[in-house]
Amino acid sequence: MKPFDYRHPADAAAAVRTVAADPDAVYLGGGTNLVDHLKLGVAEPDLVVGVTDLLPAEIEELGGGALRIGAGVSNSELAAHPRVREWFPVLSQALLSGASGQLRNMATTGGNPLQRTRCVYFQDVTTPCNKRTPGSGCSAIGGWTRYHAILGASDQCIAVHPSDMAVAMAALDAQVRVLGPDGERIIPFTDLHRLPGDTPERDTVLEHGELITAIDLPAQTIARRSAYRKVRDRASYAFALVSVAAALDVKDGVIADARIAFGGVAHKPWRAHRAEEALRGAAASDSSYRAAADAELADARPAEGLEGGNAFKIPLLRRTLTATLRDLAREDA
Amino acid sequence: MTFLSDTEAIGRDLPRRDGAAKVLGSATYAFETPLDGAVHLHPVQSTIARGRVTELDTTAAEALDGVLAVLTPGTAERLASTDDRELAALQDEEVGFRGQIVAAVIADSSEVARHAAALVRVGYEQAAHETELRADRDDLYTPESVNPDFPSDTAEGDVDAAMAAAEVTVDETYTTAMYHNNPMEPHATTALWDPDGDGFLTLWDSTQGVHPTRTTIASVFGLDEDRVRVVCPYVGGGFGSKGQPHVHVVLAALAARALPGRPVRLALTRQQMFSLAGHRTPTIQRCRLGADKAGTITALAVDVVERTSRIKEFAEQTGLPARTMYASPNRRTTHRLAALDVPVPSWMRAPGECPGMFGPEVVMDELAERLGMDPIELRIRNEPDVEPGSGKPFSSRNLVGCLREGASRFGWSERDPRPGVRRRGDWLVGTGVASSTYPVNRMAQSTATIRLEGDCYVTEIGAADLGTGTWTTLPQIAADALGVPVSRVEVRIGDTDLPMASVAGGSSGTTTWGSAVVEAARAFRARYGTEPPDGAEATGSVGDPDQKYAKHAYGAQFVEAHVNVDTGEVRVPRLLGVFAAGRIINPRTARSQFIGGMTMGLSMALHEDSVLDPRTGHVVNHDLAEYHITANADVDVVEAHWLTEHDPHVNAMGSKGIGEIGIVGTAAAVSNAVWHACGVRVRDLPVTLDKLLPALE
Known part of the structure; x- marks a missing residue:
């Protein structure tokens, strides 16, 4: 581990000034990912700036069924919040499907979306990785791809974003409130993360020094009938092979509206607009769900690799989406 | 040795004597041995799998504040013996596998x-490496023997002719993955070289055997054994990986001798454990069975292909259990090895039996399917009268009893044999069974001393407790052998200052050490009677085993498996094992051993898989987030039961080793249950959803 300085400024604005001024500075939230990276040499900052207790730690009702979640709210608190459970069950379920109780107690709302890929090659400084060291090559391509992308990957990077919470946030049209050196801005959650393209070292659109202060959930009645389905090799404490966050509004056997996002399959939480489009006005039936999945997966490309690669994720995701929507429709009836 | 027939303490459900210290955190483990002025050691590992180091630039490392020394092949002392190339730390520039130690830093x-x-910069001359195990490799060879000293191949009768003549045959190939032991406590050593006189080396080492570790390390350094002491009161799990010292112990000793008088601490990181602390080889098992329509087996063959490292051979005895499990007039077992550029494989819980009861116990299920016969009845039909191969009578063999008792407890009689026809909600439901076995091993040497200190019978033997219960069970044995209450017995273990004890391996600990304790107790009573003076002392040794009998423990594993109809996810809500393992010394620690082994078998069935990337030559999922071990949520009901078994031939206690049998057969039972649930035979572990999805489409 490379030695670093630690600072704890008086408030969020001071933290932003501190980090913005130093290209080798990073924020420390719950530390559930960064601390590992410090030990492994994946992250080698000169300066670590603690911010968790500088950020709002409340969940505020904005009226009409909208919520503002302070960036300092822990994943445990967020999952357990009565309004979240009632209005946005998909978010509560996504949070509870992630990590372990101990990690959820530490992890924060602002930090969770900024956790980095668990690609084994990214986390191993002895193997080339374009995300960790731009231009060094991608070891995952042709390697162990079970936990890698089938959507939106590039020839530079096939990593996936590991967060469960972020998948729910993407489905819920959340808005990210960001504090930067020049003031505050709001980023739609679906625009926060980016695809790897030629610059896989950049996970998000945040500029250096920008700090997430809160995430807003707009009111939407559709979300009250929502669910998160995470498919994984182990019953707990495992990252998703695929996951589906979905909300469904069915009237008289016809789908009025849908919100869908996928996890475990792309460099970002994958909002499935094409699937949503295909579902609107369709009959609430397995064939509609499968057609919606096929519409979204038309461009899916498996990553060949060890132990058969990850082609299985395409049928798995189709089947998982179908099952999730079927259950929601059943619940809706 | 006469059988201990009157028992008061043996068989009692006594709590672990070391339990409170572990829960309270006051039990000290090797790394945290309280010593003043300790320094720390961290290895530098190769990033190539084969070749040689051409350059080692330690300038930046040495310039750091707090760095005391950097050990390299150029600066490290020459070892007295480099016969064991795994242990020949920093003796030359050759690289035999990725992750090999090429330098090490000692710092404050x-x-x-x-x-x-x-910061140590390493330059290499890289050679092409090979790590991929395939049955069609042209460089496979037959080892001289398989672990520890069994013949590589056996043959009786004519398997090919019997297969050709059989009414029903099965010929399938099964594979098990590469596995890592992953004890909770990492491999750790604190080493101190006292330079006074001729010098004295003390190692506080997390080990399954202080005396074997001393013997090995003394030999590597060319020291008399009386100038080396190894101490290890507590071990946070070993599962075989701490059965022999690995290279980190040598490295810690090298560092200590480079800094006389300073204790040196080394704990491997989880990632380092994946290349430096042993592993189980992947196996390829071609299994063939021929039988008549009534289910009598007429041909049985297991041909094993597995891997070892180029720098040191370890030949897992995967074909061993098939040699004695079922009757067959025609039988063949073979082992072929590929020596590749991989870390050195070694012991992992039930080497041989664990992988070697996967293919053979699934192929039995497949034969039962083809015969339209119940898999339990098929096993019972092929029960041998005497041990196949040796022709020896069994000291006791209660496989049939385990199968029947398990069937009754599990509700097997109501089972519909058809696969893929039971659905509960979104889950397909199936059940499966497999047999389990493990030999009764006894090591040749171990000695115990019993001494009366005041009111207390102090029993000393350098034995190990790696969570197995030795701290608790040896007093029970001593108490009954002496005829005193167990509260009057104190044991002292885990130190080479105590009488010599064998390794805790091969489930031999209780048989071996317990026999020595019984001998010491008998010698004590013979010399001093029932009114011994304070300070009275006697010694006893393990003695020779009874060679007239074939001695094995048996078990039956029952599994209920659920397969999700949409996703293919596999969950196992129920495991039930019944074992016949002689007299159970302590039901509490025994149950812990059985259910721990079964859970580890479940883990092998569904989760564990060391993914060795052939391009780099290393295991890429080298942490506990990516190398999945069964977690609490994966385990619902695990039941372990045992039969009352009286076996006067195994040892004075009538006990059989139980540390390993629990893992044997579990994975086969899971695969068999998954087939019964959804109709898919998974012959390649682990049983993951991608292998089931095509059939669900």
Whole structure:
């Protein structure tokens, strides 16, 4: 581990000034990912700036069924919040499907979306990785791809974003409130993360020094009938092979509206607009769900690799989406 | 040795004597041995799998504040013996596998040592490496023997002719993955070289055997054994990986001798454990069975292909259990090895039996399917009268009893044999069974001393307790052998200052050490009677085993498996094992051993898989987030039961080893249950959803 300085400024604005001024500075939230990276040499900052207790730690009702979640709210608190459970069950379920109780107690709302890929090659400084060291090559391509992308990957990077919470946030049209050196801005959650393209070292659109202060959930009645389905090799404490966050509004056997996002399959939480489009006005039936999945997966490309690669994720995701929507429709009836 | 027939303490459900200290955190483990002025060691590992180091630039590392020394092949002392190339740390520039130690940093703190290790620049001349195990490799060879000293191949009758003549045959190939032991406590050593006189080396080492470790390390350094002491009161799990010292112990001793008088601490990181602490080889098992329509087996063959490292041979005895499990007039077992550029494989819980009861117990299920016969009845039909191969009578063999008792407890009689026809909600439901076995092993040497100190019978033997219960069970044995209450017995273990004890391996600990304790107790009573003076002392040794009998423990594993109809996810809500393992010394620690083994078998069935990337030559999922071990949520009901078994031939206690049998057969039972649930035979472990999805489409 490379030695670093630690600072704890008086408030969020001071933290932003501190980090913005130093290209080798990073924020420390719950530390559930960064601390590992410090030990492994994946992250080698000169300066670590603690911010968790500088950020709002409340969940505020904005009226009409909208919520503002302070960036300092822990994943445990967020999952357990009565309004979240009632209005946005998909978010509560996504949070509870992630990590372990101990990690959820530490992890924060602002930090969770900024956790980095668990690609084994990214986390191993002895193997080339374009995300960790731009231009060094991608070891995952042709390697162990079970936990890698089938959507939106590039020839530079096939990593996936590991967060469960972020998948729910993407489905819920959340808005990210960001504090930067020049003031505050709001980023739609679906625009926060980016695809790897030629610059896989950049996970998000945040500029250096920008700090997430809160995430807003707009009111939407559709979300009250929502669910998160995470498919994984182990019953707990495992990252998703695929996951589906979905909300469904069915009237008289016809789908009025849908919100869908996928996890475990792309460099970002994958909002499935094409699937949503295909579902609107369709009959609430397995064939509609499968057609919606096929519409979204038309461009899916498996990553060949060890132990058969990850082609299985395409049928798995189709089947998982179908099952999730079927259950929601059943619940809706 | 006469059988201990009157028992008061043996068989009692006594709590672990070391339990409170472990829960309270007052039990000290090797790394945390309280010593003043300790320094820290961190290895530098090769990033190529084969070749040689051509350059080692330690300038930046040595320039760091707090760095005391950097050990390299150029600066490290020459070892007296480099016969064991796994242990020949820093003796030359050759690289035999990725992750091999090529240098090491000693520093004031673990953080500085680790940082400095990252600053050591290593240049290589890289050679092409090979790590891929395939049955069609043209460089497979037959080892002289398989672990520890069994013949590589056996043959009786004519398997090919019997297969050709059989009414029903099965010929399938099964594979098990590469596995890592992953004990909770990492491999750790604190080493101190006292330079006074001729010098004296003390190792506080997390080990399954202080005396074997001393013998090995003394030999590597050319020291008399009386100038080396190894101490290890507590072990946070070993599962075989701490059965023999690995290279880190040598490295710690090298560092200590480079800094006389300073204790040196080394704890491997989880990632380092994946290349430096042993592993189980992947196996390829071609299994063939021929039988008549009534289910009598007429041909049985297991041909094993597995891997070892180019620098040191370890030949897992995967074909061993098939040699004695079922009757067959025609039988063949073979082992072929590929020696590749991989870390050195070694012991992992039930080497041989664990992988070697996967293919053979699934192929039995497949034969039962083809015969339209119940898999339990098929096993019972092929029960041998005497041990196949040796022709010896069994000291006791209660496989049939285990199968029947398990069937009754599990509700097997109501089972519909058809696969893929039971659905509960979104889950397909199936059940499966497999047999389990493990030999009764006894090591040749171990000695115990019993001494009366005041009111207390102090029993001393350098034995190990790796969570197995030795701290608790040896007093029970001593108490009954002496005829005193167990509260009057104190044991002292885990130190080479105590009488010599064998390794805790091969489930031999209780048989071996317990026999020595019984001998010591008998010698004590013979010499001093029932009114011994304070300070009275006697010694006893393990003695020779009874060679007239074939001695094995048996078990039956029952599994209920659920397969999700949409996703293919596999969950196992129920495991039930019934074992016949002689007299159970302590039901509490025994139950812990059985259910721990069964859970580890479940883990092998569904989760564990070391993914060795052939391009780099290393295991890429080398942490506990990516190398999945069964977690609490994966385990619902695990039941272990045992039969009352009286076996006067195994040892004075009538006990059989139970540390390993629990893992044997579990994975086969899971695969068989998954087939019964959804109709898919998974012959390649682990049983993951991608292997089931095509059939669900």
